[in-house]
Each structure stands twice: as C-alpha cells, then as structure tokens.
Amino acid sequence: MTITAPLGFRASGVTAGLKASGKPDIALVVNDGPSDVAAAVFTTNRCKANPVLWSEQVMATRTAKAVVLNSGGANCYTGPRGFQTTHASAEQVGGLIGAGAIDVVVCSTGLIGEQLDEPKLTAGIELAAGKLSAEGGAAAAEAIMTTDTHSKQAVREGEGYRVGGMAKGAGMLAPALATMLVVITTDALVDADTADRVLREATRLTFDRLDSDGCMSTNDTVLLMCSGASGVTPDEAAFGELVADVCHDLAQQLLGDAEGADHDITIEVVNAATEADALEVGRSIARSNLFKCAVFGKDPNWGRILASAGTTNATFEPAELDVAFNGVWVCRGGEPGESREKVDLTERAVSVVVDLKAGDSSATIWTNDLTHAYVHENSAYST
Amino acid sequence: MTITAPLGFRASGVTAGLKASGKPDIALVVNDGPSDVAAAVFTTNRCKANPVLWSEQVMATRTAKAVVLNSGGANCYTGPRGFQTTHASAEQVGGLIGAGAIDVVVCSTGLIGEQLDEPKLTAGIELAAGKLSAEGGAAAAEAIMTTDTHSKQAVREGEGYRVGGMAKGAGMLAPALATMLVVITTDALVDADTADRVLREATRLTFDRLDSDGCMSTNDTVLLMCSGASGVTPDEAAFGELVADVCHDLAQQLLGDAEGADHDITIEVVNAATEADALEVGRSIARSNLFKCAVFGKDPNWGRILASAGTTNATFEPAELDVAFNGVWVCRGGEPGESREKVDLTERAVSVVVDLKAGDSSATIWTNDLTHAYVHENSAYST
Numbered sequence: 001m002t003i004t005a006p007l008g009f010r011a012s013g014v015t016a017g018l019k020a021s022g023k024p025d026i027a028l029v030v031n032d033g034p035s036d037v038a039a040a041v042f043t044t045n046r047c048k049a050n051p052v053l054w055s056e057q058v059m060a061t062r063t064a065k066a067v068v069l070n071s072g073g074a075n076c077y078t079g080p081r082g083f084q085t086t087h088a089s090a091e092q093v094g095g096l097i098g099a100g101a102i103d104v105v106v107c108s109t110g111l112i113g114e115q116l117d118e119p120k121l122t123a124g125i126e127l128a129a130g131k132l133s134a135e136g137g138a139a140a141a142e143a144i145m146t147t148d149t150h151s152k153q154a155v156r157e158g159e160g161y162r163v164g165g166m167a168k169g170a171g172m173l174a175p176a177l178a179t180m181l182v183v184i185t186t187d188a189l190v191d192a193d194t195a196d197r198v199l200r201e202a203t204r205l206t207f208d209r210l211d212s213d214g215c216m217s218t219n220d221t222v223l224l225m226c227s228g229a230s231g232v233t234p235d236e237a238a239f240g241e242l243v244a245d246v247c248h249d250l251a252q253q254l255l256g257d258a259e260g261a262d263h264d265i266t267i268e269v270v271n272a273a274t275e276a277d278a279l280e281v282g283r284s285i286a287r288s289n290l291f292k293c294a295v296f297g298k299d300p301n302w303g304r305i306l307a308s309a310g311t312t313n314a315t316f317e318p319a320e321l322d323v324a325f326n327g328v329w330v331c332r333g334g335e336p337g338e339s340r341e342k343v344d345l346t347e348r349a350v351s352v353v354v355d356l357k358a359g360d361s362s363a364t365i366w367t368n369d370l371t372h373a374y375v376h377e378n379s380a381y382s383t
Numbered sequence: 384m385t386i387t388a389p390l391g392f393r394a395s396g397v398t399a400g401l402k403a404s405g406k407p408d409i410a411l412v413v414n415d416g417p418s419d420v421a422a423a424v425f426t427t428n429r430c431k432a433n434p435v436l437w438s439e440q441v442m443a444t445r446t447a448k449a450v451v452l453n454s455g456g457a458n459c460y461t462g463p464r465g466f467q468t469t470h471a472s473a474e475q476v477g478g479l480i481g482a483g484a485i486d487v488v489v490c491s492t493g494l495i496g497e498q499l500d501e502p503k504l505t506a507g508i509e510l511a512a513g514k515l516s517a518e519g520g521a522a523a524a525e526a527i528m529t530t531d532t533h534s535k536q537a538v539r540e541g542e543g544y545r546v547g548g549m550a551k552g553a554g555m556l557a558p559a560l561a562t563m564l565v566v567i568t569t570d571a572l573v574d575a576d577t578a579d580r581v582l583r584e585a586t587r588l589t590f591d592r593l594d595s596d597g598c599m600s601t602n603d604t605v606l607l608m609c610s611g612a613s614g615v616t617p618d619e620a621a622f623g624e625l626v627a628d629v630c631h632d633l634a635q636q637l638l639g640d641a642e643g644a645d646h647d648i649t650i651e652v653v654n655a656a657t658e659a660d661a662l663e664v665g666r667s668i669a670r671s672n673l674f675k676c677a678v679f680g681k682d683p684n685w686g687r688i689l690a691s692a693g694t695t696n697a698t699f700e701p702a703e704l705d706v707a708f709n710g711v712w713v714c715r716g717g718e719p720g721e722s723r724e725k726v727d728l729t730e731r732a733v734s735v736v737v738d739l740k741a742g743d744s745s746a747t748i749w750t751n752d753l754t755h756a757y758v759h760e761n762s763a764y765s766t
Contacts, residue, residue, distance in 0.1 A: 044694075045690060045693040045694055046692075046693040046694075046695075046701055047689045047690055047692060047693030047701040047704075047717070048693075048701070076686065077685075077686055077689060077714070077717055077718060077719070078718065078719075079702070079716070079717065079718040112686035113685065113686050113714075113718075113719050114719070217690070218686075218689075218690050218693065289672065289753075289757075289761070290761055293757075293758050293761035293762040294761070294762060296758065296762045297761075297762030299762065302460075302496065303459065303460055303495035303496050303601075306430045306460060306601075307428060307430055307600070307601050309429075309430060310428040310429040310430030310431075310601065311427075311428055311429075312429075318429055318430040318431070319462070321430075331460070331496070333462070334430070334460055334462065335460055335461065335462040335496075336460070336461075336496050336497070370672075370758055370762075371758060372755050372758050372759070374672075374676075374758075375676050375679065375753055375754060375755050375757075375758055376755070378672070378673055378676035378677070378680075379676040379677060379679045379680030379682065379753075380680055
C-alpha cells in the first residue's frame with residue numbers, strides 16, 4: 001500500500017530492462033483526483049539532471065497528475081537529447097492517462113553521463129500504465145531502488161485522511177550521485193500554498209538534515225501529491241506534523257540503509273545562539289572525514305569534533321565547549337572530561353551532543369561513519 | 384643541512400621520550416642573528432592549540448630568536464595547564480640561549496586532549512640545547528615527524544643568500560589532526576614587513592592549496608626566521624620566488640607522503656571569472672569523497688566533478704563545462720566527450736583540468752584520493 005494508502009492514487013512498478021540486473025526499474029504513480037495540487041523540492045545543485053530541469057517546469061503550475069520514475073540511468077549530463085528523452089516520457093505518460101506532458105513529473109536515478117535506452121523506456125512506460133492499481137504502491141517503491149538493500153515506505157493516519165510515502169537512495173548521502181527520490185501522497189484536500197509550506201518545512205527538518213557524505217546529488221526530488229479524495233480539509237498544523245513524520249520515518253530508513261555504513265550518528269548541537277549556528281556546527285562535524293573514521297574505529301574522538309566546530313563562524317567560546325558521546329561527557333570546557341573508556345561505540349546507533357553554551361537554539365543532523373565499505377562501493381561503482 | 388644551510392642558524396633534534404616509539408621528538412632551531420626578524424602564519428581554526436595561542440603572542444613582536452618543536456603530543460584542548468607547559472618551554476629555551484620567553488616560538492604535534500609529560504619535556508629541551516649545531520638541520524627535521532614516512536627538507540640558493548626549510552605532517556591533509564609544522568630559515572637581511580608579505584604570498588599559493596581531506600588542524604604553523612647573517616638585502620621579488628619555491632617543494636613532499644594515499648591529484652580550474660571562483664570550484668572537488676573514491680578506483684568519473692562544481696557559487700554555465708583527466712577531455716560542454724576508456728589512472732600522479740569558460744583566471748589545488756588505507760589509519764590512530 002503505502003503511497004496508494006491515501007485514496008485517489010494508483011501506482012505500478014515494472015521491469016523495462018534499463019537495469020543490467022533485470023530488476024524492476026520503472027515506477028508510475030497517478031493522482032486520480034479530484035484535486036491535482038502538488039508541491040516539490042529539488043536539489044539545489046546548479047548542475048541539474050534533465051528530469052529535474054523538466055520537473056521544475058511542471059511544478060510551476062503547482063499541480064501534477066502523475067510522476068514517472070526510472071532507475072537504471074540518471075539522465076544527467078546528457079545534453080539536449082537527454083532532455084528530449086525526459087520530455088517524451090512525460091508526453092507518453094500524459095497520453096496514457098488523458099493528461100498533458102506538463103502534468104507529469106519525471107524522476108531518474110542511476111548512472112550519469114549516459115543516454116537512457118529510449119525504446120526500452122517507452123515499452124516500460126506502456127507496461128507500467130497497464131499495471132496501475134490502487135495496490136501498486138509497494139511495487140512502485142521496489143522499482144525505484146538502486147543500491148538500496150530494501151524499499152523504503154511509510155504511512156500515517158490523520159483525522160479522516162492519510163499520508164503515504166516512498167523513498168529511494170541515500171539522499172544527501174548521495175552515494176555515486178545516486179539520487180534521493182521521494183514521493184509523498186495524501187488524500188487530504190489542501191491548496192497549493194499549504195502543500196508547499198508543509199512540504200518545505202518537513203524536508204527542512206528531515207531530508208535536509210541527513211548529511212552522510214556532504215555530496216549533493218544532481219537529481220534529488222521530493223514530491224508531494226494531494227488528491228483531495230478523502231474530502232477532508234485538514235488542520236494545517238496537524239497535516240504538517242503528519243507529513244513531517246512520514247519524511248522523518250523515510251529519512252531514518254535511508255540513513256539505516258546508507259552504503260557501507262556501520263554506524264548511524266545523531267549529532268545534536270544544543271545551546272546555540274541561533275538555529276543556523278547549530279546547523280553550521282552540526283554539518284561541519286558531519287562532513288569531517290576524520291570524525292567519521294573515528295566512529296568507524298569505535299573511538300570517541302572529541303578533539304576531531306572541536307576541530308570541526310572551530311572551522312565555523314558560529315558563536316561560541318572554544319574553551320567552553322562540552323561534548324558527549326552516548327551520554328558520556330568526554331569533553332568539559334574544552335578539556336578532557338569523563339573518561340573515554342566509559343564510551344561504548346559497538347552499537348550501530350551513536351549519539352553525539354555538542355553544547356555551545358551560547359544561547360537556547362538547537363539542531364540535529366544525521367550522518368554515517370566513513371568505512372572501508374564506503375570507499376569500496378564508491379570506488380568500484382562504475383567500473 | 385637544510386634549515387641550517389643559511390648562515391646564522393643552529394639546530395638539533397633529540398629523543399625526550401614523549402613518543403611511545405622512542406624516536407626523536409624534540410627539535411630546536413636557534414637564530415644567532417645578527418637579525419631576528421620573523422613572520423608566521425597559523426591555523427585559522429578557532430579551536431587553537433596552546434602553542435599556537437602562545438606563538439601568536441610571540442609573533443606580535445615580529446621577531447623570534449628560536450623555535451622549539453615537539454612531536455608526541457599536540458598540547459591541544461589541555462586548558463590553562465597546557466598553556467602553562469607551553470610557556471614554561473619558551474621560558475626554558477630563552478634561559479638556555481640568553482633570551483626571553485617572548486623570543487621563543489613553540490610548536491607541538493601529536494595526540495590531542497592529553498597533557499605533555501613535563502619532566503620529559505624539560506629534560507629533552509635541556510638535551511636539545513646542548514646539541515645545537517650548524518649541522519643540526521636534518522636531525523631537527525627528523526624529530527618533528529609523526530606519521531610521516533620520511534623527513535621533508537628543501538634548500539634554495541639566492542644571490543648571496545640561502546633559503547632552507549623543513550616540514551612535517553600532512554598539512555591541510557590533517558590526518559588525525561596531526562599538524563603541518565613548517566620552519567623556513569634564511570640568512571637574507573629582510574625587514575619584518577617584507578618577511579610577512581613574502582611568507583603570506585608563498586603560503587597562499589602552496590600550503591593553503593594543499594587540501595587532502597578538508598579537515599583543518601588546530602596546530603598548523605609556518606614560521607619564517609631571517610638571520611641576516613649573509614649581509615645581503617635581497618631583491619624582494621627574487622626572494623619571494625625563492626621562499627615560494629621552498630614552500631612548493633615542501634608542500635609537494637607533504638602531498639606525496641599523505642597518509643594512506645594512492646594518488647596525488649592536481650586540480651587545475653581554468654578560464655574562471657576570478658581566482659576566487661577557480662579556488663572555490665577546485666576546493667569543492669578536492670573535498671568530494673565520491674570524486675576521491677573514484678580516483679582510488681582508477682575511474683575518471685567526471686560526473687562527480689560537475690556535481691561538486693554545481694554546489695559552488697562560481698560563475699559558469701553548467702552546460703558549457705569541459706573536464707579532462709590526464710589530458711583526455713572526457714566531458715565537453717557538460718556532455719560525454721572523448722571516451723573514458725582512453726584515460727589511464729594507474730600512475731600516482733593524476734591531473735584534472737576543469738574549464739569554466741567564464742573568464743581568464745585560474746587556480747590549482749592539490750589533493751589525494753580516498754582509500755582504504757586512509758580509513759584504516761584514521762580509524763585506528765588513537766586506539
């Protein structure tokens with residue numbers, strides 16, 4: 001079920017042969033309405049893939065009747081011919097569901113710098129349209145996987161309406177530029193402004209704070225489609241919480257399945273002067289290869305955390321910082337605190353808290369450790 | 384010879400027992416004048432080690448009569464007691480050479496968050512002072528090594544004067560927060576303004592552009608000491624070139640000995656609108672783990688280069704970028720160019736050129752690949 005749990009949606013997942021593995025590689029999600037309100041956030045990378053360039057045009061209308069997603073090829077750095085391929089897919093889907101190309105969002109993921117096989121793509125879309133059903137959510141979630149070891153899905157129940165979601169990839173984790181693709185569906189009746197506000201706030205606190213290797217994909221897309229089929233106009237705050245909860249659930253699933261990771265690390269920066277300060281410090285730590293290697297080595301190396309914090313412009317006094325690993329305050333006031341021997345980093349979940357003592361704002365960033373398996377997967381991926 | 388190649392300098396390197404390995408760990412360099420002009424650049428990390436905090440005070444006088452360097456402990460995040468240890472070292476060296484504490488620069492490198500063994504340090508400095516000689520340069524260069532596999536030294540001959548240098552560590556490469564320490568000596572007669580200008584320009588184009596893992600050390604120090612013993616006042620441009628040449632030589636030695644690296648990568652960004660743009664793009668590529676893993680895997684993955692460039696604010700059109708690996712233009716105008724099969728990445732030296740087609744500025748950044756050995760060394764370092 002999942003993305004087809006809310007009323008008004010049909011989906012399918014099929015094998016078009018774009019993937020060498022022969023696994024499913026085309027997913028189609030159709031919004032049968034009555035409403036076709038949609039909102040989306042895209043990668044902020046300036047080198048955007050063709051499907052992102054196209055889908056940005058679609059989203060200018062603030063509506064979408066369908067989204068077609070393919071794995072097995074990112075259609076990125078493929079020039080005008082690649083854009084034409086994307087546009088043809090949108091046109092084909094539009095024709096099959098009685099809509100225009102401009103109603104169809106397109107997402108692609110996989111290797112970059114190569115053209116998609118157009119005949120296979122066309123045949124696959126035809127097949128996917130024929131298999132659309134209100135039970136197709138799980139099949140769609142399977143078809144968008146690349147190096148994922150399992151599909152990611154989530155559903156939440158609101159007051160008379162539902163929110164469902166599927167995701168693939170490793171998001172901001174961006175292994176091999178594989179893409180974070182997320183589709184969220186709801187049968188709540190919401191207007192375009194509400195959908196946009198709710199989606200932006202939800203992604204800001206979830207997917208945007210997943211920072212596994214600091215590499216930003218060229219294809220990232222998070223799409224919210226609202227069918228209105230429940231007839232229920234939700235309270236915005238409650239609806240926002242539900243969408244954020246689905247995003248958080250999917251983000252944690254992405255984190256747990258990140259390529260090569262041994263540890264899921266939660267970095268909480270507390271008592272910052274501003275949320276932006278807390279975020280800047282959290283991101284700088286999440287991007288420190290030295291810190292990430294240390295966690296892989298089960299070493300509560302707080303010095304590498306302070307050194308990362310020291311590269312930021314956040315407000316704090318270096319000699320006042322406290323740092324805890326899994327609840328043990330190994331650094332107090334910029335000096336050794338409790339014994340590092342007390343810290344046990346054998347579990348997959350690792351908690352780091354950094355106290356800036358500069359205010360009352362905070363932020364949480366999620367990341368992974370840097371492992372041999374990460375290096376292996378990302379050095380061998382395209383060879 | 385090296386740092387003692389210029390007239391007016393004595394140096395020594397001894398074993399104080401700060402290192403568990405029992406290898407040399409204290410180096411002393413004394414400037415016998417007649418001039419004691421000096422200039423220095425320090426890490427811009429806000430979380431600075433105690434020796435950096437002290438040495439910044441010394442350099443406010445724009446003179447220095449000696450520098451004492453220890454490996455086997457960074458004296459970083461060690462609070463007021465650690466600062467006191469640094470100050471006591473300066474005072475002790477001053478007493479031994481007939482100068483004040485304020486004349487003595489102190490540098491430390493090694494593990495952080497631990498106090499130095501003061502009795503060992505004191506005895507070691509006493510020993511080092513007794514071994515000072517005009518042939519002690521090589522011994523000093525040995526004593527500052529941590530994970531370096533060999534010492535780094537360079538000498539250049541000017542018109543009637545010399546410039547010598549020694550370096551340790553992996554600089555901006557910053558393995559395990561081990562530090563880049565560089566001491567450059569000259570017997571040229573230069574004033575403080577000239578020394579400062581020349582050193583800043585030289586480091587800007589050499590050590591500052593060495594960016595192996597994006598992690599900034601808490602202890603980095605580059606010190607230039609000018610004895611004036613040759614009696615020759617050099618032409619500033621020629622002197623500047625010589626100092627830059629010594630810095631470049633040492634920087635390349637650091638690059639070649641970076642922990643765990645399989646490849647030395649030169650990233651040249653050309654035809655940028657400004658030098659700052661070229662630098663921003665170069666650094667973003669040098670900090671992409673995905674790019675660095677690809678080079679380790681001998682994969683000319685230009686997509687990861689474009690994706691890194693796309694995260695910057697530099698002026699360029701994404702669809703116009705060209706990228707070459709070892710002279711093969713694998714990407715032309717943001718699309719596949721020459722066959723990637725033509726690129727051979729088996730040699731240690733790798734050249735990447737990115738053409739932004741936006742102006743006539745350029746910049747070069749040096750970095751290393753991301754390897755299993757890097758992960759191993761940095762996950763096992765302090766355990």
